Amino acid sequence: MRPTLQTVADAVGVSRSTVSNAYSRPDQLSTELRDRVLAAAAALGYAGPDPTARSLRKRRTGAIGMLFTASLSFAFTDPYAVGYLRGLAEAAEQARTGLLLLPLSVEDDAAAVAAVNEAVVDGFCVYCMPDWHPALDALAARGLPVVSGQRRASDGPQSAFVGIDEAAATRAAGDHLMALGHRRVAVIGDYLSVAPTIGPALLTSPADVAYYTSRERLRGYQSAFAAAGVDWSTVTTVNVPGNCRDDGATAAAHLLDRAPRPTAIAALSDIVALGVLDALRARGLQPGRDVSVVGFDDIPEAAAENLTTVHQPAADRGRRSGELLLDRPADPADRTVVLPTRLVVRATTGPAPS
Amino acid sequence: MRPTLQTVADAVGVSRSTVSNAYSRPDQLSTELRDRVLAAAAALGYAGPDPTARSLRKRRTGAIGMLFTASLSFAFTDPYAVGYLRGLAEAAEQARTGLLLLPLSVEDDAAAVAAVNEAVVDGFCVYCMPDWHPALDALAARGLPVVSGQRRASDGPQSAFVGIDEAAATRAAGDHLMALGHRRVAVIGDYLSVAPTIGPALLTSPADVAYYTSRERLRGYQSAFAAAGVDWSTVTTVNVPGNCRDDGATAAAHLLDRAPRPTAIAALSDIVALGVLDALRARGLQPGRDVSVVGFDDIPEAAAENLTTVHQPAADRGRRSGELLLDRPADPADRTVVLPTRLVVRATTGPAPS
DNA sequence: GAACCCTTCTGGATCGATACAGTACGCCGT
DNA sequence: ACGGCGTACTGTATCGATCCAGAAGGGTTC
Numbered sequence: 001m002r003p004t005l006q007t008v009a010d011a012v013g014v015s016r017s018t019v020s021n022a023y024s025r026p027d028q029l030s031t032e033l034r035d036r037v038l039a040a041a042a043a044l045g046y047a048g049p050d051p052t053a054r055s056l057r058k059r060r061t062g063a064i065g066m067l068f069t070a071s072l073s074f075a076f077t078d079p080y081a082v083g084y085l086r087g088l089a090e091a092a093e094q095a096r097t098g099l100l101l102l103p104l105s106v107e108d109d110a111a112a113v114a115a116v117n118e119a120v121v122d123g124f125c126v127y128c129m130p131d132w133h134p135a136l137d138a139l140a141a142r143g144l145p146v147v148s149g150q151r152r153a154s155d156g157p158q159s160a161f162v163g164i165d166e167a168a169a170t171r172a173a174g175d176h177l178m179a180l181g182h183r184r185v186a187v188i189g190d191y192l193s194v195a196p197t198i199g200p201a202l203l204t205s206p207a208d209v210a211y212y213t214s215r216e217r218l219r220g221y222q223s224a225f226a227a228a229g230v231d232w233s234t235v236t237t238v239n240v241p242g243n244c245r246d247d248g249a250t251a252a253a254h255l256l257d258r259a260p261r262p263t264a265i266a267a268l269s270d271i272v273a274l275g276v277l278d279a280l281r282a283r284g285l286q287p288g289r290d291v292s293v294v295g296f297d298d299i300p301e302a303a304a305e306n307l308t309t310v311h312q313p314a315a316d317r318g319r320r321s322g323e324l325l326l327d328r329p330a331d332p333a334d335r336t337v338v339l340p341t342r343l344v345v346r347a348t349t350g351p352a353p354s
Numbered sequence: 355m356r357p358t359l360q361t362v363a364d365a366v367g368v369s370r371s372t373v374s375n376a377y378s379r380p381d382q383l384s385t386e387l388r389d390r391v392l393a394a395a396a397a398l399g400y401a402g403p404d405p406t407a408r409s410l411r412k413r414r415t416g417a418i419g420m421l422f423t424a425s426l427s428f429a430f431t432d433p434y435a436v437g438y439l440r441g442l443a444e445a446a447e448q449a450r451t452g453l454l455l456l457p458l459s460v461e462d463d464a465a466a467v468a469a470v471n472e473a474v475v476d477g478f479c480v481y482c483m484p485d486w487h488p489a490l491d492a493l494a495a496r497g498l499p500v501v502s503g504q505r506r507a508s509d510g511p512q513s514a515f516v517g518i519d520e521a522a523a524t525r526a527a528g529d530h531l532m533a534l535g536h537r538r539v540a541v542i543g544d545y546l547s548v549a550p551t552i553g554p555a556l557l558t559s560p561a562d563v564a565y566y567t568s569r570e571r572l573r574g575y576q577s578a579f580a581a582a583g584v585d586w587s588t589v590t591t592v593n594v595p596g597n598c599r600d601d602g603a604t605a606a607a608h609l610l611d612r613a614p615r616p617t618a619i620a621a622l623s624d625i626v627a628l629g630v631l632d633a634l635r636a637r638g639l640q641p642g643r644d645v646s647v648v649g650f651d652d653i654p655e656a657a658a659e660n661l662t663t664v665h666q667p668a669a670d671r672g673r674r675s676g677e678l679l680l681d682r683p684a685d686p687a688d689r690t691v692v693l694p695t696r697l698v699v700r701a702t703t704g705p706a707p708s
Numbered sequence: 709g710a711a712c713c714c715t716t717c718t719g720g721a722t723c724g725a726t727a728c729a730g731t732a733c734g735c736c737g738t
Numbered sequence: 739a740c741g742g743c744g745t746a747c748t749g750t751a752t753c754g755a756t757c758c759a760g761a762a763g764g765g766t767t768c
Contacts, residue, residue, distance in 0.1 A: 053754035
């Protein structure tokens, strides 16, 4: 049987409280006694107060949870997610707090809810979740602090937001394309359809998209296009099941292999945009001359491949999220942080071919 | 005050146990009563059994811990680490378990020990830690299952190992260099010196290195060189403080900007090797012709840049580690897994210039 | 010398659940 | 009528700590 506080207390001949104090409140007992207690503990192989019991009593666990939809493994594949995670990890490290990654099963909603309900954490960070996911309701029910990167109608005054103005960001990118004269445009992104397939998404309006990030980004493009007189019904939207390069290339094929092909393709992430570039090159088309391409995120590879994109501060977003979670401001106004974005024009956008 | 099992029990007029059973053992009560209990819970805003209390009682937390030295943020920068993490995350996801990342402060040993002692987990994964780190002793003291990628003298029969034969892997790489006729060779790696500075490491023998991975890899090179008659004292070793590309380039500068320069440089990781390639190109030298370069890990970028390297299965390592931790084999023999490595010869190694 | 304080240590209540032995009761077979 | 059995639910002990009111003892103050 593993030793407990009581075991050590009996060995030294003091009370349980005293042994507890030896570890947690050294000023409450004489150094002489404290040394004796610690020596006895070492002799008995007692490694210090049990973290679980301590968490129960202290009502704090020393960890924050991070929810992932899409298999966790996938998250590590996306440089943007990695950047976000890095920022979050920095904040956690600073606060001497652990970071609990919670892989939420995509198929099994009940399991996802269970995972949220069983997570031993002091708060949650939500990053990229479909709005309708039941785990989000489970989250709200637990009543722990939550910092989210996406707004939901059901958000209470409790919740905090750290993110960007997604629609404004794509509005700038859309304006850029319009200024270059593009009128036949297409958008590729994930979660545009409910079904996880590659192919045209049958959207009547961005509002149909059940996923905050994609929906807002689409809205931005819609407003930019509308301002230039391009009606949304003439815009082709293509869904990708996963946020990865290959899917981007496959999705682009749907657009490029039929006439008339769009003169500009806007991808809702850089990873997908890079796939679009692959597809262009495979067909001997030159990005920025034959077809313009815009991404989103500004991951390192985007600079390397000269992709025009929207920059957003990934690590900052993670860091601020962690900070807000660990040190929650009393004033609700301070619990909304909107970080700046910036259109980065590189070589993959150019005037529309006549 | 947040509701507890008792609150709900009182509301329904049943015992606490029954409410507990409604959540955890539905077969123990009639469906009719169960529905009534759950309805009352919902009405009271009770989100289900408190995970911390449950963990205490059940003696299991539903999470495994992963120790990181080097700031956590750094870990996400290294594609090899990300691969390992991905594998581990997959195993965790499969077992419906959380993954607690524990950033261990490098400067503050006491804080690192505290982090280990306070982690609410069922077991630990150790991946890249200096042998002497006190957190490893704290780990052993806690008596939880541990899966490590590095062997230590103090490992008990309890511990499990998932890794590769580091020395055999570099022995193959060293043999390759020797077969190509290289005799003036240098090795660049991290943790070769105690001090975190870039520069020559004053090593009399690989055994001096206090860091398992680097030590074993050096040993492999030493034995390969010795077999070809190249004495270790003629080998220059250069330390890098961080496992990153820039440091690799700076370290290579130490070797390239003095005569006679080595004809081959072995880096203990691909990231560092890529930095060496940068340094070569900056000086107009051609990798594989003027100077040969070998890496280690075989990260995706290595293939892209045609780097000769040693392949090791990053994700497998993580996955097997997780599996062993979550489903520990009774037979100690099954608790040692040595995964295969493979020398991948690409374009950065060639015959020694005469 | 009474009142008070400070340091050091104690004991019982508590955190919120689960485990398990036990009770109550209806049903069956003889 | 009675023992045996299964189902549905209860009650107490327990997991391993921390909190906090309070006691014991020595020193200071007036």
